[in-house]
Each structure stands twice: as structure tokens, then as C-alpha cells.
Amino acid sequence: MNDSLHVLGIDIGGTKTIVAIADNNGAIIAQDRINTPREQGPSVVLASIEKALRGLITRHPLRITSIGIGCGGPLDRERGVILTAPNLPGWENLDLCEHFEGLFGVPAYLDNDVNLMALGEARYGAGIGVDYMTYFNIGTGIGGGIVIGERLYRGCGNAGEFGHQIILPDGPECTCGKHGCLESLCSGTAIARRAREYLQMPENSASLILSVARGIQAVTAHHIAEAARAGDELAQRIWRETGTYLGLGVANVISILNPRLVVLGGGVMEAGDLLMEPIRQTVQDRAMTQLAADAEIVTGRLGDQAGIVGAVSLALEGEHDEDPSRGKWIALG
Ligand SMILES: [Zn+2]
CATH class of the missing domain: 3.30.420.40 (ATPase, nucleotide binding domain)
Structure with missing residues (x-):
């Protein structure tokens, strides 16, 4: 494994958002918890997430290879688009992955926030x-x-x-x-x-x-x-x-x-x-x-860290998994 690989995770919630930088074993090196200014619409929320991510990267200048994002749905995971987000007014049909790919120049992956909590608990917590x-x-x-x-x-x-x-x-x-x-x-x-x-x-x-x-x-x-x-x-x-x-x-x-x-x-x-x-x-x-x-x-076991740990896992999964059917139904082994 190449230790120079690192990923970003973003766990977007209706009131709080957590951003993190993690190594290729999924260990979080640093994270930041910010308010989600959802009343001010998506562009203000996205700008505050970008600022927090850039702050992490400035403090930890590591090579980033992918980004994992968790957000409430329903969403279109394959296209990386939020379809509707009941807790986030104005986010309909928002192309979240394209936005962050454009900012950081690496692939971004999106999934339902609770799916990622499940993944976090499965890989690093109670499961x-x-x-x-x-x-x-x-x-x-x-x-x-x-x-x-x-x-x-x-x-x-x-x-x-x-x-x-x-x-x-x-x-x-x-x-x-x-x-x-x-x-x-x-x-x-x-x-x-x-x-x-x-x-x-x-x-x-x-x-x-x-x-x-x-x-x-x-x-x-x-x-x-x-x-x-x-x-x-x-x-x-x-x-x-x-x-x-x-x-x-x-x-x-x-x-x-x-x-x-x-x-x-x-x-x-x-x-x-x-x-x-x-x-x-x-x-x-x-x-x-x-x-x-x-x-x-x-x-x-992970409490309110489950979502960000899962977002990091998603980023790593995207990074290491070339299977085109990724995530739909992957057989064991
Ligand atoms: Zn219902």
C-alpha cells in the first residue's frame, strides 16, 4: 500500500457538516466540524465546506486521491447528484460530485448519509x-x-x-x-x-x-x-x-x-x-x-463519527475498486 495516498470525507447534515482527511487505511488524520448554513442556500453551504476542506489541506499538505460524500437523499449515486434533500432547501438536482471534482481535481463519490454510517460501523465500529x-x-x-x-x-x-x-x-x-x-x-x-x-x-x-x-x-x-x-x-x-x-x-x-x-x-x-x-x-x-x-x-460504537468514517470508506472504496458494478451488489470474496 502506498502511504502517500490520502482521501477527503464530507458528511453533510441538516445542521452540522463534518469534513475530514484520512489515510489509506481509513484512519482520520484531522477533521473539522462546521455549521451547515442551509437557510442561505446551496452555494453558501458548498463554499463553507470548500473553505473547511482547504483549511485541512493547508494544515496537512498530503496528496489527495479521492473524495467521499455523504448526504441525505434521495440521490442518484451513479451520477453523483442530489435529487431532493428534505433537510436542505434548494438542493434539488444538485451535481455534488461534479462540484467537488472541479474544485479538487480528483474523483468524488456520493452516497446516502445513513448508508455511509452503516458502512462506517461495519468496517470500523460495531460490525x-x-x-x-x-x-x-x-x-x-x-x-x-x-x-x-x-x-x-x-x-x-x-x-x-x-x-x-x-x-x-x-x-x-x-x-x-x-x-x-x-x-x-x-x-x-x-x-x-x-x-x-x-x-x-x-x-x-x-x-x-x-x-x-x-x-x-x-x-x-x-x-x-x-x-x-x-x-x-x-x-x-x-x-x-x-x-x-x-x-x-x-x-x-x-x-x-x-x-x-x-x-x-x-x-x-x-x-x-x-x-x-x-x-x-x-x-x-x-x-x-x-x-x-x-x-x-x-x-x-462510532456515535456521530459513523457518517464521516463511512464517507472516508466510500472514498477509499472508489479509489481501490475498478469494478463497474461497484456497490450495486458485490458478491462476497
Ligand atoms: Zn414514511
Whole structure:
């Protein structure tokens, strides 16, 4: 391996963006975390990312051979184009790879941010050495990723949308425009909405959640976890219910893919055992016994670094993989 090869990674989020420079083993040498000024439109966001990248390169003058970019989708990975980005107004049909290739003169590769978190966990986190891994990211929304032998399974391009499996046919409206998806029940936003609905009932007016959050409108998943740990019954019920819905989602994925490992990441998982316990219980109760026994369910190891580690992995994969079917469905070995 040539130690002079280095790559850039970019993990674009709705509020924060991480940029990094890494060596050809995927070890991050330096990184920078910047705000995403999304309200000011794509050109301002892209200029601030460029500035951060140039700052990294100035401090670490290394030869860059490729760039890996993670961003919310849907996107056209092969063309390197964002199709629509719900969290990034004005990014429709944005040719992200061409932009960065033009700036830095090296190939750029694009993939869904949660796919890259899955890849990061598979190669450098909870899934090291695991043959069949699935990943859920439970945060503002819910995304997923399927990793087979360290490779992402992408289907026609956007496989692994675990957040949009239907849990309740007549459930709440989802961000995707349909109803009753896992995301419409268990994203951080949805958990807070369900909590507010409970808190509006007179019998719940004494719930600790209200005093922790200082008012019903300010309630977040974080407040509900705090109240649950302090013994609040409603808060504990909300986590049990959330864990049951999530457990059904995990059980469905286990039934379809029979993974060895299910990794759960994202900010909502900071609730820890409040969620893990009912998730594991529901999987045990609802998934087929053998398939449930095959799958270990764990929390992610990389925390909010998973996306940037995955972006670096994507850059390296692009660099070393000449296969024209790259990433679509790569057989093991
Ligand atoms: Zn949906």
C-alpha cells in the first residue's frame, strides 16, 4: 500500500457538516466540524465546506486521491447528484460530485448519509468482522443500511429505508407523505409529538416531563428520557411503546434479511436501556425464533463519527475498486 495516498470525507447534515482527511487505511488524520448554513442556500453551504476542506489541506499538505460524500437523499449515486434533500432547501438536482471534482481535481463519490454510517460501523465500529449486518439510525428521522461482507447492498440505489416500513396502516402521516411508517412513530420528532398528545390528556397533567421540559411545546426525546429515569410513569410508558414499535421494525428486517448483527445508532438511542430492553423483548416475542436467535442487537460504537468514517470508506472504496458494478451488489470474496 502506498502511504502517500490520502482521501477527503464530507458528511453533510441538516445542521452540522463534518469534513475530514484520512489515510489509506481509513484512519482520520484531522477533521473539522462546521455549521451547515442551509437557510442561505446551496452555494453558501458548498463554499463553507470548500473553505473547511482547504483549511485541512493547508494544515496537512498530503496528496489527495479521492473524495467521499455523504448526504441525505434521495440521490442518484451513479451520477453523483442530489435529487431532493428534505433537510436542505434548494438542493434539488444538485451535481455534488461534479462540484467537488472541479474544485479538487480528483474523483468524488456520493452516497446516502445513513448508508455511509452503516458502512462506517461495519468496517470500523460495531460490525468489524461481521458478515451480515443491518443498521438503523434513529434520530430526527429514521434511516437504515444493509452491509454484506463489508459492502453496502443498495438495490436499485436506495435500499435500506427501514424508517419507511409500515408499522400501523392507519398511523400518523410520515415525512415521506405516506402513513404509519416506523419514522412517523419513532423518530425523535415523532416521539416528542406522541408525548405532547399524551400530555394534553388531563390525567397526565402532573407528569414530570412537563417540568423537565418547562412546557409542553418544548418537549424533546431527551426530556422524556430524563423524566423516565426519574421514575415518571408516562415517560416510561412512552419509551416502552417506542421500543415496541422499533422492535417490530427490527423484527421485520430480521425476518427479511436474517442478519448476524443489528446495529442501532442515532441520537434517540441515547435513551439506552429504556429503548434496548423493549426492542430486544419485542424481537424475541415477534420474530421467528431461529432468526431472532441469529441476530445480536447492539448500539453503534462510532456515535456521530459513523457518517464521516463511512464517507472516508466510500472514498477509499472508489479509489481501490475498478469494478463497474461497484456497490450495486458485490458478491462476497
Ligand atoms: Zn414514511
